[in-house]
Amino acid sequence: MSVEKYNRIPVIIGVGQVNDRDENDKKALGLDSLDLMEAALRAADADAGGGWLAQLDSLGVVDQISCPELGDVSAPLAQRVRAAPRICYKSGYASGDSPVLLLNEAANRIGAGEVNVAAIVGGEALRTAARRAAQAGGSLSDNAVRAVAMRRGPSYRHRYGLIAPVDVYPLYENAGRAAYRQTLAEGQAESAEIWSRFSAVAEGNPGAWLRRRVSADEIKTVSAANRPIAFPYPKLMVANSSVNQGAGFLVTSLGWARARGISDDQVIFVGQGAAAHEPVDLMARASFADSPSMAVSIGKALELNGLATADLDYVELYSCFPCVPKMARRVMDWPLERAASVFGGLTFGGGPVGNYMSHAVVSMVLALRQAGRHGLLFANGGLATHNHSIVLSRALLAPNIFPQRFDYQAEADALRGPAPRVQEDYLGPATVETYTVLYDRAGAPQQGAVIGRTPSGARFIAKVPAADSATIHWLTSGEQEPVGAAGTAVQGADGDTVWVRSVR
Numbered sequence: 001m002s003v004e005k006y007n008r009i010p011v012i013i014g015v016g017q018v019n020d021r022d023e024n025d026k027k028a029l030g031l032d033s034l035d036l037m038e039a040a041l042r043a044a045d046a047d048a049g050g051g052w053l054a055q056l057d058s059l060g061v062v063d064q065i066s067c068p069e070l071g072d073v074s075a076p077l078a079q080r081v082r083a084a085p086r087i088c089y090k091s092g093y094a095s096g097d098s099p100v101l102l103l104n105e106a107a108n109r110i111g112a113g114e115v116n117v118a119a120i121v122g123g124e125a126l127r128t129a130a131r132r133a134a135q136a137g138g139s140l141s142d143n144a145v146r147a148v149a150m151r152r153g154p155s156y157r158h159r160y161g162l163i164a165p166v167d168v169y170p171l172y173e174n175a176g177r178a179a180y181r182q183t184l185a186e187g188q189a190e191s192a193e194i195w196s197r198f199s200a201v202a203e204g205n206p207g208a209w210l211r212r213r214v215s216a217d218e219i220k221t222v223s224a225a226n227r228p229i230a231f232p233y234p235k236l237m238v239a240n241s242s243v244n245q246g247a248g249f250l251v252t253s254l255g256w257a258r259a260r261g262i263s264d265d266q267v268i269f270v271g272q273g274a275a276a277h278e279p280v281d282l283m284a285r286a287s288f289a290d291s292p293s294m295a296v297s298i299g300k301a302l303e304l305n306g307l308a309t310a311d312l313d314y315v316e317l318y319s320c321f322p323c324v325p326k327m328a329r330r331v332m333d334w335p336l337e338r339a340a341s342v343f344g345g346l347t348f349g350g351g352p353v354g355n356y357m358s359h360a361v362v363s364m365v366l367a368l369r370q371a372g373r374h375g376l377l378f379a380n381g382g383l384a385t386h387n388h389s390i391v392l393s394r395a396l397l398a399p400n401i402f403p404q405r406f407d408y409q410a411e412a413d414a415l416r417g418p419a420p421r422v423q424e425d426y427l428g429p430a431t432v433e434t435y436t437v438l439y440d441r442a443g444a445p446q447q448g449a450v451i452g453r454t455p456s457g458a459r460f461i462a463k464v465p466a467a468d469s470a471t472i473h474w475l476t477s478g479e480q481e482p483v484g485a486a487g488t489a490v491q492g493a494d495g496d497t498v499w500v501r502s503v504r
Contacts, residue, residue: 006255007254007255007256008110008111008113008253008254008255008402009111009253009255009269009396009400010106010107010110010251010252010253010254010269010270010402011253011254011267011268011269011270012249012250012251012267012268012270012365012392013048013052013250013251013257013262013266013267014044014045014046014047014048014049014052014249014250015047015247015361015362015365015366016040016041016042016043016044016045016046016047016247016249016362017040017043017207017245017246017247017358017359017362018039018040018043018123018245018246019207019209019243019244019245019350020035020036020039020125020127020128020244020245020246021127022244030125030127030244031125031128031244031246032066032125032128032129033064033066033067033070033123033124033125034067034073034076034077034080034123035123035125036123036124036125036244036245036246037061037073037077037121037122037123037246037248038077038080038081038246039123040121040122040123040246040247040248040358041053041077041119041121041248042081043248044119044121044249045250048250048262048266049261049262052117052252053082053083053119054082054083055116055117056078056083056084056085056117056118056119057085057086057087057114057115057116057117057118058085058086058087058088058106058109058115058117058118058119059074059077059078059083059085059087059088059119059121060074060090060091060102060105060106060118060119060120060121061073061074061077061091061120061122062090062091062094062098062099062120062121062122062123062354062355062358063091063092063093063094063095063098063122063354064094064123064124064125064353064354064355065094065124065126065353065354066124066125066126066129066353067128072090073090074088074089075088085119086115087109087115087118091354093354094124094353094355095354095381095382096318096320096353096356096357096379096380096381097275097357097379097380097381097386097388098122098354098355098357098379098381099120099122099354099355099356099357099360099361100273100357100361100377100379100388100390101379101388102120103120103249103251103270103273103390104273104275104388104390104406106118106120107251107270107273107402107403108404108406109403110253110402111253111401111402111403111404112402112403116252116253116256117250117252117256118250118252119249119250119251120248120358120361121246121248121249122246122247122248122352122354122358123245123247123352123355124241124243124244124245124246124352124353124354125244126241126243126244126352126353127242127243127244128244130242156283156422156424156461157282157283157461159461159496160447160449160461160462160496161438161446161447161449161463162282162449162461165239165320165321165383166229166230166233166238166239166321167230167436167438168282168383168384169230169233169321169323169324169383169384170230170231170232170233170321170323170436171435171436171451172289172291172321172324172327172384172434173187173191173232173233173321173322173323173326174231174232174434174435174482174483175287175288175289175433175483176288176326177483178289178434178481178483178484179289179290180330183481184232184477184481185478187232188232189216189220190326190336191219191220191232191233191237191322191326192216192217192219192220192237193216193336194319194322194326194329194336194340195216195219195236195319195347195348196214196215196216196219197338197339197341198319198339198340198341198345198347198348199212199213199214199219199345199347199348200213200339201339201341201342201343201344201345201348201349202343202345202348202349203344203348205342205343205344205349205363207247207343207349207359207363208343208349208350209240209243209245209344209348209349209350210240210344210347210348210349210350212348214236214348218236219234219236219237220234220237221234222234222443227439227441227442227443228437228439228443230436230437230438230439231435231437231438231439231475232476233321233322236347237321237322237347238320238346239319239320239321239346239347239351240346240347240348240351243350243351243352245350245352245355245359246352246355247352247355247359247361247362248358248362249361249362249365251270254267254269265369266369268364268365268368268369268392268394269392269393269394269395269396269397269400270390270392271301271304271305271390271392271393271400272304272305272390272391272397272400272402272404273301273304273388273389273390273391273404273406274296274297274298274299274300274388274389274390274406275297275386275387275388275389275406275407275408275409276293276294276296276300276387276407276408276409276411276412277293277382277386277409277412278291278292278382278384278385278386278387279385279419280382280385282383283419283422283459283461284419284422285419286417286418286419287417288434288451289434290327291327291387292412292413292415292416293387293412293416294327294328294331294378294380294384294387295331295412296408296411296412296415297378297387297388297389297408298331298332298376298378298387299331299332300389300408300411301376301378301389301390301391302332302376302391304404305374305391305393305397305400306397306398307374307376307391307397309333309334311373311374312374312376313367313371313372313373313374314342314364314367314368314372314374314376315338315340315342315375315376315377316340316342316343316357316360316363316364316375316376316377316378317329317334317340317341318356318357318378318379318380319341319345319346319347320346320351320380323384324380324384325340328340332376341360342360342363342364342367343356343359343360343362343363344363354381357377357379360377360379361377361392364377364392365392368392368393368394369394372394373393373394373395374391374392374393374394375392375393376389376390376391377389377390377391377392388406419459420453420457421458421459422458422459422460423454423458423459423460424460424461426452426454426460426489427490427497428454428455428488428489429454429455429486429487429488430452430453430454430455430460430462430486430488430489431452431453431484431485431486431487432450432451432452432453432483432484432485432487432499433451433452433453433459433483434450434451434483435448435449435450435451435475435482435483436448436449437449437464437472437476444466445466445469445472446466447463447464447465448464448465448468448471448472448475448499449461449462449463449464450462450463450464450487450499452487452489452499460489460497461497462489462496462498462499463492463497463498463499464498464499465492465498471499471500471501474501485501485502486502487499487500487501488500488502
């Protein structure tokens with residue numbers, strides 16, 4: 001490798017994050033998203049020794065949803081920190097893979113010699129947004145992400161309550177559990193064990209939102225404090241977006257860092273990354289039991305950096321809902337007894353919508369500075385749609401040549417089988433492909449949703465009315481496995497398709 005290319009190796013030199021809780025002042029409105037981003041960037045600059053923000057050539061901002069009135073905050077943020085980056089932009093929308101995508105883009109620009117110093121940052125203030133709405137005499141939707149999804153327009157799945165991520169990811173959970181040949185109790189036990197280890201990580205992480213160790217039994221047991229959200233997930237298994245959190249980091253070249261006095265102990269090398277995606281249309285997925293794009297993203301990131309799972313000291317397996325790290329750990333054979341997070345997961349570390357992985361980058365950098373060699377960051381966004389993985393390392397990885405191609409969509413598409421056709425108007429005999437049950441805030445079932453398959457293999461959606469308590473019980477009791485079971489699609493009084501199970 002030439003001296004010039006060696007000097008252009010991308011490294012992270014500064015990290016920062018902030019929690020704005022205001023626990024002692026219930027009337028305080030708190031910081032907004034822009035405030036949080038500014039605080040995180042200044043913290044990252046201080047971590048790197050100061051003076052770096054004035055040198056920014058590139059500023060990448062993770063889109064935020066808490067304060068839509070702010071619009072694109074990238075330029076106002078640059079002004080606040082007195083930076084004048086030539087490249088100043090935000091991610092397309094608030095997606096969980098955005099921080100890793102922005103990091104990969106920054107690494108490529110540094111490797112190409114296009115920029116010398118780049119910053120990536122994001123922040124969400126849903127806690128502040130709720131307080132402001134309350135002060136104004138209004139209210140914030142229980143699920144701001146759901147509100148954003150609805151603004152994108154109605155769709156076939158929306159008619160059946162499958163709107164926000166919390167409605168959709170359980171489809172993967174239930175299909176995956178059946179594919180793994182687990183009972184409901186076994187599947188829930190695995191989820192609870194992973195989540196309990198997340199809580200232990202969060203307990204020891206000053207940057208985490210909820211710093212309390214929670215037992216696996218408490219996580220999997222439905223209670224007044226752990227109400228059901230969307231089967232089989234209770235509250236302690238879902239992302240906690242009611243936070244005010246910001247995180248960011250500074251990326252430069254190895255040559256630039258050394259020329260400006262950054263010690264080797266401060267530097268963390270950015271390895272190569274890999275991205276791939278599932279179809280945006282949920283109903284166009286080939287399967288709900290696995291994700292070829294996830295497998296390619298994780299597998300390629302390891303391959304490109306010359307690593308195997310056994311070489312990893314740390315991982316961050318995206319954890320909006322248990323099905324994601326459960327699929328990911330099977331892709332890479334990550335042991336259940338090892339923590340799958342360095343930050344604490346989206347329940348305990350905090351779930352600031354699209355910016356969680358910025359906190360994971362911060363925590364991974366801090367962990368690697370203390371011990372270990374290599375860490376893998378796996379990000380997931382959309383509705384189990386977008387996957388982006390990257391490696392960070394204490395030592396230089398071979399070949400570590402940037403810019404690099406990180407789009408591996410063709411490889412993922414080659415692994416993916418054909419998706420079944422969708423037949424929205426189907427009525428007649430069918431089997432359950434996957435399902436969930438949605439609950440209200442009191443813990444009562446609102447309705448069930450079944451993804452069904454016709455005898456010819458076509459796919460459709462049907463609902464289970466809350467009044468059909470027998471079928472709701474069948475879907476949720478664990479007494480039988482609903483996936484693969486027979487039933488009938490009939491037309492309901494409102495014109496929607498209703499699922500009627502076959503009773504043996």
